[in-house]
Amino acid sequence: MSFVKRFLARLTNFLAWQPNDERMNEEIEEHIAQQTTEYLRAGLSPEEARRQARLKFGAAESIKEDYRDERGLPLLDNLLQDLRYGLRTLRKSPGFTAIAIFTLALGIGANTAIFSFVYGVLLAPLPYHDASQLVVLNETTPRVGTVSVSYPNFIDWRAQSHSFSEMAYVEQMSFNLAGATVSQPENIQGDSVSPNFLSIMGVHPFLGRDFVPAEGNSGTPRVLLLGYQLWQSHFGSDSNVVGRSIALDGNDFVIVGVLPPNYRSLDKIDVMLPLGVWTTNNTDTANRGNRGDSTVVGRLAPGASLAQARAEMEGIASRLAKEYPEDNDQFGVQLRQIRDVFVGNLRAEILVLFAAVMFVLLIASANVANLFLVRGAARTKEIALRMAFGASRSRIIRQLLTESFVLAFLGGALGLAFAFAGIHLIARLIPQDTLMGATIGLNGAVLLFTAGVVVLAAFVFGMAPAVHWAKRDVQGELKEGGRTSSVGAAQNRLRGFLAVAEISLALVLLAGAGLMLKSLYRLIKVNPGFQTDRVLTMEMYLSSQRYSKDPAVLNFWRQVLDGVRALPGVESAALGNHIPLTDSHGRTDITIEGMALPKPGGFPHPDTHTVSSDYIRTLGMVLERGRTFTDTDNQTSPEVALVNDKLARQFWPNDDPIGKRFMWGRFNPASKTPPKWVTVVGVVGDTKMYGLANPSRLEVYAPAEQNAESDMDLLVKSRLDPSALTSEIRGVVAAVDKDQPIFAIATMNKIVSDGVSAPRLILVLLGLFSLLAVILAAIGIYGVISYSVAQRTHEIGVRMTLGAQRADILRLVLGQGGKIALIGIVIGMVAAFALTRLMSGLLFSVSAGDPATFAAVAALLVLVALFACYIPARRAIRVDPMIALRYE
């Protein structure tokens, strides 16, 4: 109990915070007075008596210190004292403080900003129940890769698998929304899902109810759940929205609920419908070979692992492939954890950036440590004096660390402001869909990380001066005026080491940035196979209600095309159903006339396009042979097609492809009906349909007049800025059908630019980080050399007196800097060579160890280092020997 009493008394004294030494001083005074009296009585002289009394009392200052410690809480006391002292010393050297805080803020800010992406994309929990048990299943085929799941296959998967407790089918749909709820007709996206979908995910509607099992059956009443955003934008967040209806494609749907605000969907969706809506009157559901826009989500059964589920599903898929070879030959199955589907290839990109900012932070810390050491040299006397007055070594180190923490804390605070701005900037630079609904921001987890970074930084740059002081010979410092050669050498070694570290870290960053630069350069130099300038694209989807007959569809497109072509400023206009680089695609098997018939999974499987006559010209594609479509290629004329160069070379390597024939689908020798042959009339150049970095595929183009398509993109090549035409085109479409929505309006340039936005953003950030790193490293090496020149002024003077030429001195100083730079570059090269390998997945047609890039960044760093050394070197050669010799 006495311990508690004592602590309370001390706490009270501490909080009362009166440095009340009166009682102590008075008692000590009285004590010494009494002792003096005693000695006087014993016959000593007054002076001697007083001296003896003091001696006997002991070291008054140290006793007072003990007394004060006893009275209050010395740890807290010291901390406050250190904080005050630290702030005071920082205020006294505003230049040093500002540079240090700014440097740290850049490092900490960059780390915080990038970590907010690491957290938002890779770490933040997904808004589902036990998301680690959720698996996304797709089919695969070697001819394409990952593809959608056919509905009959899903039914078999669900019936035969045991490693999943439940499975749900998700079909992506799009609808035209017109009527009272909207001012302008628009197109919205929806998922049609098995009724158990939301319960598998562990998601509960925000308003209303979940789907019921019966709503999975064909013929179910039309109901839907609103997405939270659509509910806000179109229904004014009406809490009585349940029971109201909404018209999709001209059909009324009853709203039964609203999805929660944090719902994250694999597809960007505005509404969710029960699967029964999609299966109603839909022949695709019985067609095993039809793979639409669908995926399957399953929840692993308790105790089942992903590997077990994969093994089981692969078994099921191969059984189905044998059982239904016509539709499933060579089709397999792919299982991914739902997190991986959301993260996609962002993981590598974010982690590379994260590693880069860590490097920046290390360099920034090394730089601040260097600043501290320089200032430490200036503070040698102050600290030596304090130690001589009885401040313990640990007390001095604590003091120095407190200063580091104060700096790191201030740097962290400013860094948060930088991070806040940085996050918004980065978020603006990436297309919205890239993050797949991840929330990026300064949340609790990110702030915790920042706090950790602050502590880490404070230790990294605070330990150097602290360790340095822990080993110092104070007496020597005082005697020799702080110029002890051995100590100076040790300090120079430490600073040299820091400079070497900075250079090597900077080299790694530069190498990364250099590789990205070369990669992006090669990427944008890739010939996409089409010309993007002044081309505007927009999509229209004719819903089946009004346009159930082919003539109606064709009439609509004809009228729109005629109207748009008549607009002033339009060079050409065309229709196509899949715009390159948008991931929109359609593929089908074809049979080349005369080919040896392969097994069902081995037929040619090209991308198919339905395009109007001016498509090739409008997109600026190359017609290599033959002709493009004309208006005479219509429903009364023979079926014709264009093929791309790749297809022509693969199937008619030695013949003229013009006039060759193929048929849609697989040729069946047993069939009674004769095959409908399609004649190739032209060959066009390959295009980069799936991104500049991806190889071209086989492509076939069919004339729009012979294949009525309800979902088409309008492409308009204009003479001037194409986006200026948007409203006039809208007018043309409204004149044909006022309820027809237009969506996905974008210029081709924007589509291409969005396609390379990820590598571009990584390049911009890596470039910024490495620029920062190089500047910091240059300052680091400059600091070391210029300090060393200042220290060696005397020596340089002696050398010059003894006949050294300016060139010799220059060589001496540059040699010292060059040595640091070279060691740093060699270490950096080795590290970069090991580390850039990790980013090889982000590089396009550049190897991770590209020698040219490495040589270039090394040369750049050598130049920067030499320049940084040249400034102090010039100072050295201007040393006046006479002044230098008197410099003692």
Add this chain to the structure above:
Amino acid sequence: MKQKKDVMQGTLALMILKTLDVLGPVHGYGIARRIEQISRDVLAVNQGTLYPVLLKLEQEGAIASEWSASENNRRARFYRLTKEGRKQLRAATRDWEQTAAIIGRFFEVKAEDLS
């Protein structure tokens, strides 16, 4: 370092308590003189170390203090034992005697007693 200081402080604290028990209220110098008379070593050079210990005991509630006139008619701080202190002293005395007795017996033991 720390440990040695603690041991010394503990011994010193006990001496202070005993001194106050025997002499009644007395100022710091008086305590120092008394301790010095009895054990020359502890305070031979560092009389001042007494004061932090006095403060510690006071904050623990074992002793109390107040200003009063000293022999040479100046103000001195007089210390006295509290009830709590008396209890502490009794307990410490008992502990000390026990320890001393045990250690004493150990030193009396001869080799033949152990065989």
